Amino acid sequence: MLSAGPPYLCAFFMSLAIGMFWVGLPYLVKDLYGAQVWHLGLMGALSSAGYMLTCLFAEKMAGRLRRHHLMACGALMIAAVMMLVGFAGSLWAVVALMPLYGFGNGLFWPSLETYLSEGVGPSELRHRIGWFNLSWSTGDSLGAFLGGGVYVLVAYLAGLTGVAGLKGSQGLLAGAIVLCISTLALARLHRLPARDSRHEACDRHVPKSPGRGGHASLAVFWVMALVANGAAMALCGTMMNIFPDLGKDVLHYSAF
Numbered sequence: 001m002l003s004a005g006p007p008y009l010c011a012f013f014m015s016l017a018i019g020m021f022w023v024g025l026p027y028l029v030k031d032l033y034g035a036q037v038w039h040l041g042l043m044g045a046l047s048s049a050g051y052m053l054t055c056l057f058a059e060k061m062a063g064r065l066r067r068h069h070l071m072a073c074g075a076l077m078i079a080a081v082m083m084l085v086g087f088a089g090s091l092w093a094v095v096a097l098m099p100l101y102g103f104g105n106g107l108f109w110p111s112l113e114t115y116l117s118e119g120v121g122p123s124e125l126r127h128r129i130g131w132f133n134l135s136w137s138t139g140d141s142l143g144a145f146l147g148g149g150v151y152v153l154v155a156y157l158a159g160l161t162g163v164a165g166l167k168g169s170q171g172l173l174a175g176a177i178v179l180c181i182s183t184l185a186l187a188r189l190h191r192l193p194a195r196d197s198r199h200e201a202c203d204r205h206v207p208k209s210p211g212r213g214g215h216a217s218l219a220v221f222w223v224m225a226l227v228a229n230g231a232a233m234a235l236c237g238t239m240m241n242i243f244p245d246l247g248k249d250v251l252h253y254s255a256f
Contacts, residue, residue: 006188007116010071010181011135014078014108017177019143021082024151024170026244027255031155031167033091037245043098044241048233050102058110067111068189074107075182082175086168118192147174151255 025043029035061070081101088094116128150170158166247253 006184007112008131008135010112010184010189011132012139013177014075014181015136015139016143016146017082017174017181018078019140020147020150020177021171021174022240023144023147024255025085026241027151027155027248028086028167028170029091029094030245030248032164033094035091037242039091039095040241040245043095044237046095046098047102047105048237050099051106052102054103054106055110058106061107066190067115068185070107070111071115071185071189072182074104074109074111075178075185077101077104078108079175079178079182082171082178084171086171087165115189115192148254148256155255
């Protein structure tokens with residue numbers, strides 16, 4: 001587990017930084033640039049579109065670059081966007097940065113997932129994906145909580161000092177965390193994690209997946225994945241991108 005720890009740390013801290021950044025972002029652009037609800041939706045849509053388009057071409061990029069290089073490049077792009085957003089100068093400059101943010105995520109997350117899954121049997125894969133899901137979801141939860149609290153703090157300091165630009169410092173903090181992830185990826189993820197033979201010994205009892213000649217229908221899996229991801233991302237996107245407009249202006253919710 002210790003030898004396999006760095007990829008899970010990368011997933012945890014990346015989700016932590018993204019949660020911090022994305023919870024504060026709608027409040028930031030509303031406070032600094034007077035963003036409306038359709039601007040918030042557009043930002044989320046462009047980010048997701050950048051991610052999706054990157055994934056379409058990720059296989060070709062993965063053939064030219066090693067995975068830890070792709071992870072590091074993706075992390076650098078994400079960090080750059082996080083650090084620039086608070087000092088972009090206009091709402092449309094922030095909007096223009098969103099596809100680049102999605103592009104960075106499209107390089108980082110699929111590369112990390114394939115890094116963990118390459119060359120392992122189904123039992124070891126379930127073990128790794130379990131730790132991966134625990135890592136990013138824990139980071140997501142803590143990041144959302146911290147993101148709201150940190151934005152309230154920086155907004156208070158901005159009001160106290162009269163320096164509105166202090167509100168962008170949350171992006172600097174999140175970007176600094178992501179820069180550390182880039183360094184960790186280059187230093188520790190150039191080798192695949194060690195396998196655990198205890199898990200692979202149980203593979204003879206594991207039913208075959210559709211991709212390995214099993215009886216389940218791959219078409220059914222794709223339909224389930226599309227429906228589940230469509231519903232989940234619609235709910236998540238609404239809560240993170242659209243709801244802050246209602247929460248701030250109508251319900252008077254703070255970022256916290």
